[in-house]
Amino acid sequence: MTRSDIPADPAAIRLLDAIRAHVPFDGWSDAAFRAAARDAGIPLPEARALVPKGAAGLAALLHRQGDAQASHAIREADFAAMKYSDRVAHALKLRLDAMPGREEVRRSTALFALPQHAGEGAALIWGTADTIWSALGDTSDDVNWYSKRATLSAVWSSTVLYWLGDDSPGAAETRAFIDxxxxxxMQIEGAKAKARNSALLRPVTGALGLLTRNIRAPRQPGGLPGRWT
Structure with a gap:
């Protein structure tokens, strides 16, 4: 089970639903959180106990909801006729389909860029990459587990920034950007494969292989930092 599959408390979902009307005006702020508690009919002390991180916690919950929706869509999709790169691109587009309103995402991007929330923001992006790879059936258990997720995290981050400025119908330009x-x-991966097979570079690639051969994926899905055997 990934983090995106873990159900949230129903009362926390009520708070999330309530705060979304305030985010475009007040951002993911304490003022918006207090308004959400009032609108949801939940006493503020109880709301703070439910979501200790306040509005930032609800922003993270909204992000994980998108991951869960995308995970389900990816698992239900028919990838039989697609080549590997097209499967990954289509999975990213399904995650794009699960995005909430642009202003909510814009405000979330600003929130998780703040130093006090940057760690959580990075974890959410990593979680999205992990959710997509897991839904695609990734079985890697070595250093590739990390490199795949690091690469996809970078692609997804740039995709979100591109999407925030995209006003094309159906986010067509963002979909083309993903492609x-x-x-x-894939060109980089091809170059890496050629380097591994190059007699000239084999001493270097072989040494790197020895350094990374004992790196393993985390024992628990969605966990970090993994293990060394």
């Missing part, structure tokens, strides 16, 4: 980014990543 270009994945194509670029």
């Amino acid at each position: 270009r980014r994945i194509a670029g990543v």
